[in-house]
Amino acid sequence: MPDSSSPIYLDNAATSFPKPPEVAEAMHRLLREISLSPGRSAHRFSLAASRVIFETRERLAEFFGCQNSSRVVFTSNVTEALNVGIFGLLTPGDQVLTTGMEHNSVMRPLRHLEKTKGIRLSFLPTSAIGTIDPDDIPRRLSAKTRLIIINHLSNVTGAVADLAAIGNRKGEALLMVDAAQSAGVFPLDMEEMGIDFLAFTGHKGLFGPTGTGGFLLREELMLPPLTMGGTGSNSEQEEQPQGMPDCHESGTPNTLGIGGLAAGLEFIRQTGRETIRRHEEHLTSLLLDGLSQIKGLTVYGPPVGAGRGSVVSLTMAGRSVADLAFLLDRHYGIMARGGLHCAPAAHRSIGTFPQGTLRFSPGFFNTEAEIQAVLAALDQISSGS
Ligand SMILES: Cc1ncc(COP(=O)(O)O)c(C=O)c1O
CATH class of the missing domain: 3.40.640.10 (Type I PLP-dependent aspartate aminotransferase-like (Major domain))
Structure with a gap:
């Protein structure tokens, strides 16, 4: 289990953290x-x-x-x-x-x-x-x-x-x-x-x-x-x-x-704005690739590239998103956001209303190791181990 004493912040879509x-x-x-x-x-x-x-x-x-x-x-x-x-x-x-x-x-x-x-x-x-x-x-x-x-x-x-x-x-x-x-x-x-x-x-x-x-x-x-x-x-x-x-x-x-x-x-x-965008795109790509290997997940949104930013929403079969967000925070030190993200219309559009999604939003200060920790945690939760 990753070390929950060094928390991983993946809620940059709510507000960026840390600040420079x-x-x-x-x-x-x-x-x-x-x-x-x-x-x-x-x-x-x-x-x-x-x-x-x-x-x-x-x-x-x-x-x-x-x-x-x-x-x-x-x-x-x-x-x-x-x-x-x-x-x-x-x-x-x-x-x-x-x-x-x-x-x-x-x-x-x-x-x-x-x-x-x-x-x-x-x-x-x-x-x-x-x-x-x-x-x-x-x-x-x-x-x-x-x-x-x-x-x-x-x-x-x-x-x-x-x-x-x-x-x-x-x-x-x-x-x-x-x-x-x-x-x-x-x-x-x-x-x-x-x-x-x-x-x-x-x-x-x-x-x-x-x-x-x-x-x-x-x-x-x-x-x-x-x-x-x-x-x-x-x-x-x-x-x-x-x-x-x-x-x-x-x-x-x-x-x-x-x-x-x-x-x-x-x-x-x-x-450099482009350096920031490329780093976020790299982390998003890493996250999406890893998520595609985990059983029981549905991942939403377009493929990575110019038409996608650093926001990844998912649901897991058999688990509520609120439960998932809670587990990640309490047991793995990973901060993500579960729910409707103040955008119920968007969830109606993609079919995730009223439960919403679990959202990860990597930012410029996140690292590959943190994304790997998220993937390991989700894999463990989904396999029930
Ligand atoms: C697309 C979008 N619009 C508006 C807002 C509202 O931002 P603020 O709370 O800074 O006014 C948010 C924040 O989450 C957002 O993601």
Whole structure:
């Protein structure tokens, strides 16, 4: 039995762990050296905090292929970003084209608007392995389709959507992308891919701390803020300022977290996004190969390669996924996630609702030895030895 005293973390799709040491160091330095309230005062600490925010915004704009960093808005996670976009861009009578692979951070606001504002939803067909075909888009568009919402990398199957092909087929609709799982690992370029609204979270593949995330909004588009209040700008006015990004950033921002996110982005720049992707792909491939040798498992999702990220879902005959996750943690020191992963629609699409799946999500800091330990543990559990 593997040594459970050195736990193996394979839940990077929930949040990446560990973070690069540079992230903790950057945050520690910020806490020690400056007060963290930007844009509210003219003293040196406030200016230093403003610089942290500005420089991170610039980095994110460059990272996601956006020309103008004032189109980058910070939120506390991708859920908040998606809510701002969905509530702000849709009006009664609009239609939305989306997929059966969306997370509840998309499905819940959409279902709410369907009920309360008469938004009409239509869904692209999903294959048994959780993929969509961009060629299905044009015939499902109508003059009323305001938004196409796509999960770039499924947190259930690992399937990666071909955003460039989707962007080419979007017609007059706006393309909103949930990049929660892909940002930092797969290429994302707003200009090249025709993305109008890109939502990201900071604490997964971008290696930032929890409490960070945001969205990038294509030039010319405006949407109303969900929150209003002090922005440190236009303080003489009692109305919310109109300009981006201030109109969406009320209240003291998470300067500490945003500083950590900048360090995460710098780690990716120095390591190379493609190096990270290749390492994760190698571990995923190793895992999938090994799983195919273990009796009683059903593994979901597409084959490894450009169309698959580092997320592997499975079920085991005769064992509940909750039981499996518990056993792995308690007896083998392996942290995986069992259940619906906040994406019941995706499980309906691949036939694993309501039990869900056991999910492994290797990250950049996992090793081949850890994957071998997972395979040995699953083999032992499945053979009952
Ligand atoms: C595809 C997808 N969208 C949205 C989210 C929500 O992320 P957050 O909790 O950071 O808002 C997740 C997180 O698991 C996700 O996997």
